[in-house]
Amino acid sequence: MPTFAGYVARRLLAGVVVLWGAATVTFVALHRVGGDPVDAVVGPGVSPTPSLRRQITEEYGFDQPLIVQYGRWLGRLLGGDLGRSYQLGRPVSAVLADQVRPTCALALSAVLLAGVLAVVTALATAGRGRLVRGLVSGAELAVVSLPSFWVGLLALTFLSFRWHLFPVAGDQGFAALVLPAVTLALPVAGVLAQVLRQSLDEALTQPFVLTVRTRGVPEALVLARHALRHAAIPVVTLAGWVVGSLLGGAVLIETVFARPGLGRVLLAAVGSRDTPVVAAIVLLSAAAFTCANLLVDLVCPALDPRLRTAPATRRTPPMPVTVAKETPA
Amino acid sequence: MTAPTRTEPAATGRRARTPLVEIAKLRVDFGTGGRRVRAVDAVDLSVAPGECLALVGESGSGKSVTARALVGLAGPRAHVSCDRMLVDGRDATRFDARAWRGVRGRRIGFVLQDALVSLDVLRTVGAEVAEPLRTHAVVPRGRVHTRVLDLLADAGIPDPARRVRQYPHQLSGGLRQRALIASALAAEPALLIADEPTTALDVTVQAQILDLLADKRAGGMGLLLISHDLAVVSRVADRVAVMRDGVIVEQGPAARVLTQPEHPYTRLLLAAVPSGRTRGRRLSPGPDDTRPEEPTHTPRPGSDPTSVTGPRRTRPAHRDTPLVEAHAVGRSFTDADGSVRDAVREFAVTIHPGEAVGLVGESGSGKTTAARLLLGLVTPDTGTVRFDGRPWSTMPERARRPLRRRLQVITQDPLGSFDPRWSVGRLLGEALGTVGVRRGAARRERTVDLLLRVGLAADHLGRRPATLSGGQRQRVAIARALATEPQVLVCDEPVSALDVSVQAQVLDLLADLRESHGLALLFISHDLGVVHHVCDRVLVMHDGRVVEQGDVDRVFADPEHAYTRTLLHALPGRDLGPGASPAPPPPPPGVAADFLSFRRTDR
Numbered sequence: 001m002p003t004f005a006g007y008v009a010r011r012l013l014a015g016v017v018v019l020w021g022a023a024t025v026t027f028v029a030l031h032r033v034g035g036d037p038v039d040a041v042v043g044p045g046v047s048p049t050p051s052l053r054r055q056i057t058e059e060y061g062f063d064q065p066l067i068v069q070y071g072r073w074l075g076r077l078l079g080g081d082l083g084r085s086y087q088l089g090r091p092v093s094a095v096l097a098d099q100v101r102p103t104c105a106l107a108l109s110a111v112l113l114a115g116v117l118a119v120v121t122a123l124a125t126a127g128r129g130r131l132v133r134g135l136v137s138g139a140e141l142a143v144v145s146l147p148s149f150w151v152g153l154l155a156l157t158f159l160s161f162r163w164h165l166f167p168v169a170g171d172q173g174f175a176a177l178v179l180p181a182v183t184l185a186l187p188v189a190g191v192l193a194q195v196l197r198q199s200l201d202e203a204l205t206q207p208f209v210l211t212v213r214t215r216g217v218p219e220a221l222v223l224a225r226h227a228l229r230h231a232a233i234p235v236v237t238l239a240g241w242v243v244g245s246l247l248g249g250a251v252l253i254e255t256v257f258a259r260p261g262l263g264r265v266l267l268a269a270v271g272s273r274d275t276p277v278v279a280a281i282v283l284l285s286a287a288a289f290t291c292a293n294l295l296v297d298l299v300c301p302a303l304d305p306r307l308r309t310a311p312a313t314r315r316t317p318p319m320p321v322t323v324a325k326e327t328p329a
Numbered sequence: 330m331t332a333p334t335r336t337e338p339a340a341t342g343r344r345a346r347t348p349l350v351e352i353a354k355l356r357v358d359f360g361t362g363g364r365r366v367r368a369v370d371a372v373d374l375s376v377a378p379g380e381c382l383a384l385v386g387e388s389g390s391g392k393s394v395t396a397r398a399l400v401g402l403a404g405p406r407a408h409v410s411c412d413r414m415l416v417d418g419r420d421a422t423r424f425d426a427r428a429w430r431g432v433r434g435r436r437i438g439f440v441l442q443d444a445l446v447s448l449d450v451l452r453t454v455g456a457e458v459a460e461p462l463r464t465h466a467v468v469p470r471g472r473v474h475t476r477v478l479d480l481l482a483d484a485g486i487p488d489p490a491r492r493v494r495q496y497p498h499q500l501s502g503g504l505r506q507r508a509l510i511a512s513a514l515a516a517e518p519a520l521l522i523a524d525e526p527t528t529a530l531d532v533t534v535q536a537q538i539l540d541l542l543a544d545k546r547a548g549g550m551g552l553l554l555i556s557h558d559l560a561v562v563s564r565v566a567d568r569v570a571v572m573r574d575g576v577i578v579e580q581g582p583a584a585r586v587l588t589q590p591e592h593p594y595t596r597l598l599l600a601a602v603p604s605g606r607t608r609g610r611r612l613s614p615g616p617d618d619t620r621p622e623e624p625t626h627t628p629r630p631g632s633d634p635t636s637v638t639g640p641r642r643t644r645p646a647h648r649d650t651p652l653v654e655a656h657a658v659g660r661s662f663t664d665a666d667g668s669v670r671d672a673v674r675e676f677a678v679t680i681h682p683g684e685a686v687g688l689v690g691e692s693g694s695g696k697t698t699a700a701r702l703l704l705g706l707v708t709p710d711t712g713t714v715r716f717d718g719r720p721w722s723t724m725p726e727r728a729r730r731p732l733r734r735r736l737q738v739i740t741q742d743p744l745g746s747f748d749p750r751w752s753v754g755r756l757l758g759e760a761l762g763t764v765g766v767r768r769g770a771a772r773r774e775r776t777v778d779l780l781l782r783v784g785l786a787a788d789h790l791g792r793r794p795a796t797l798s799g800g801q802r803q804r805v806a807i808a809r810a811l812a813t814e815p816q817v818l819v820c821d822e823p824v825s826a827l828d829v830s831v832q833a834q835v836l837d838l839l840a841d842l843r844e845s846h847g848l849a850l851l852f853i854s855h856d857l858g859v860v861h862h863v864c865d866r867v868l869v870m871h872d873g874r875v876v877e878q879g880d881v882d883r884v885f886a887d888p889e890h891a892y893t894r895t896l897l898h899a900l901p902g903r904d905l906g907p908g909a910s911p912a913p914p915p916p917p918p919g920v921a922a923d924f925l926s927f928r929r930t931d932r
Binding site: 206207208210211212213214215216217218219226229230303304305306 | 429430431432433435439441449450451461465496499509
């Protein structure tokens with residue numbers, strides 16, 4: 001019997017499966033890269049003696065069959081142990097704990113900013129004339145297409161170096177967050193605004209909007225009270241994907257703005273083949289992705305009552321079948 | 330007429346009954362420059378308090394656009410102009426957006442067809458009904474909720490306290506439509522514009538809605554009813570305006586227009602309405618079709634193009650061996666909440682070659698499930714279905730599949746049953762392929778042949794379903810069904826979405842196919858007139874059971890079961906058309922009172 005609790009339980013279970021899959025793929029990929037893991041442990045530029053090599057191999061269990069290594073690794077993961085960083089010599093969890101906060105601050109502010117920008121531009125331009133929409137749509141396309149590192153560099157050049165409006169680098173307070181967050185948010189806002197406006201326009205053609213207008217409701221309320229909620233569902237679905245994709249953006253942004261954070265740690269770890277750190281960050285982003293989508297799956301029924309009574313696996317509600325009435329258009 | 334000044338309506342005198350809305354020479358164009366299309370041309374109309382004007386016409390005739398122009402909502406691409414437009418005696422051509430908003434909902438209420446898409450499905454019924462109250466501040470905020478409950482109760486919705494918190498999709502079609510009407514009536518408009526308010530509703534529900542509207546009119550409300558259903562119009566309207574291609578071709582008192590029509594188009598519309606009286610006759614005129622976009626018919630020997638209805642058909646004689654035999658078939662389904670529902674119980678039917686068997690009943694009565702059982706798409710829990718003397722329902726699918734071509738189906742919505750990316754030629758070619766017609770010249774020839782048989786032409790081959798009109802689509806669906814040369818055609822509401830003249834053509838086509846090919850029909854419809862016209866025998870279903878069956882004339886003239894009588898009584902406009910008997914329907918028997926006096930019992 002499908003109940004809401006059962007729906008949530010199924011979603012959670014699916015999330016666990018996704019995480020396990022991500023862990024497995026990460027493990028396999030990192031062990032398929034090739035090269036001797038011992039070299040990764042001792043670091044570049046050092047040639048270990050055979051005895052040290054043997055000692056490391058035994059300590060890390062590199063001589064065990066792959067399946068055994070996988071089992072042990074998975075077992076440690078379940079126990080919450082992410083391993084030790086080869087390069088930094090500290091527990092991975094401690095490394096991440098230091099770096100999670102700035103990245104979260106960056107990602108969350110970017111998401112919020114992108115959401116607000118998208119809603120404002122979409123509401124302001126939905127149902128408008130072709131000129132306004134063409135201009136705004138072109139601007140959105142531009143911010144989506146421009147590489148964010150380039151936008152970031154431009155922003156730094158003018159706003160920081162020339163006009164000294166914002167700090168150049170670092171993680172000191174809110175002012176330092178503005179440029180990175182805007183740079184990260186712009187392409188996301190562009191995509192969300194495009195989708196939101198399209199679904200707003202779609203909603204505005206529905207017969208219920210005509211009903212609302214015949215009640216004498218002002219156009220601003222038609223948009224905000226009725227159409228926005230209909231249009232929000234595809235956007236919320238997309239937002240789940242956006243959260244997952246932000247980490248990739250964070251790698252670039254943190255490098256350009258010289259901010260501390262997971263992105264830079266990831267970059268360094270990949271460069272030095274610091275396997276435990278890379279695996280942990282991949283898992284963390286998979287977890288973030290899963291959580292975001294779980295949230296989406298919970299928000300969508302809140303937006304659309306039709307999804308509450310029959311929790312279906314699909315997220316978008318069935319479009320009402322519009323009988324093609326031959327009215328002159 | 331009064332000049333567009335703001336004179337007090339009382340000054341002209343109450344007895345003169347200032348029209349609630351009056352419009353002269355309304356023109357509506359769509360598009361710009363050279364591609365301008367005139368949707369409405371020189372339309373004059375007015376509605377007085379307590380009066381019902383019905384605007385009648387087929388899809389695309391401009392009815393809806395006219396109605397929307399009356400509330401200033403013809404759309405951003407519409408160019409509206411008129412010589413005079415008065416709302417409450419005020420000049421509406423000078424209204425700005427704010428003045429229009431004051432009129433909408435407050436002075437003129439608007440009800441659209443199909444409440445599921447006309448209500449905001451993401452908001453509760455209560456929020457929707459409350460919206461006009463809040464918008465126009467009709468009652469103080471604190472009293473909105475109680476007012477909404479009153480409005481829902483007035484609209485005949487039982488248990489309003491529960492319904493007010495529900496969402497449109499949780500309500501049945503009839504309740505939804507009543508909620509929509511309640512929201513349109515919330516701010517007590519002087520005029521209600523109802524655009525196809527009862528289309529797609531069951532007859533008993535339709536009767537309830539029409540009663541509700543009649544009640545409101547008795548209270549002085551004006552009603553502009555837009556409908557393609559002449560039966561509904563005949564029951565409700567004081568005056569009728571018949572619209573065609575954006576022009577009102579005839580306007581006058583309902584009794585006169587519907588019984589002694591002057592314009593040929595009105596006569597055509599009336600003649601196309603199927604009923605018991607039209608049995609065995611053609612509904613559509615001959616090759617001189619009045620709708621240019623519809624194709625010409627295949628020439629029929631014996632059809633008389635001068636008379637509106639053709640000669641009476643001869644019915645094919647039945648052979649003795651039945652094609653389809655169902656015996657005590659039952660099927661239940663488990664609902665989402667875990668409860669088990671008997672969709673069909675103890676269903677039995679026999680269909681002989683060339684016979685047309687009707688299946689009537691309201692939505693949810695099990696008609697479609699019964700059809701799916703016969704088609705072998707649903708396995709019965711109990712009972713058996715035999716096809717052509719062989720066990721059908723118990724046959725393994727592998728053995729049944731080669732025989733399926735002999736049983737075909739057409740549905741209400743052919744568009745949904747087509748792949749929208751496929752051309753007509755490919756759709757028909759696929760069906761021919763399943764019966765072994767090879768690709769190439771032979772298949773193409775057969776495809777064209779099929780199109781000709783349903784009254785289409787070879788130039789439709791390359792068209793996609795979306796570019797066809799409703800009637801053409803249904804013809805393609807029939808052509809596809811005929812591709813496999815079936816013996817039985819199951820028609821599930823085949824004409825419900827069609828205009829009356831197109832419906833007439835499709836019904837004539839089905840009758841022709843019966844005659845020429847001995848095709849047997851299982852004809853499912855909620856339209857009793859259509860069933861009476863088409864069928865030899867009829868089965869009346871209610872709550873999954875067949876409550877009555879027999880010869881169609883006998884059942885409709887002398888129903889035995891109380892439910893059949895209820896259905897027939899709820900049927901509007903039984904005295905329609907030229908030469909109709911003016912006798913009113915008999916008073917309802919005991920059971921009918923439960924259905925028809927719902928407002929009095931539920932209040």
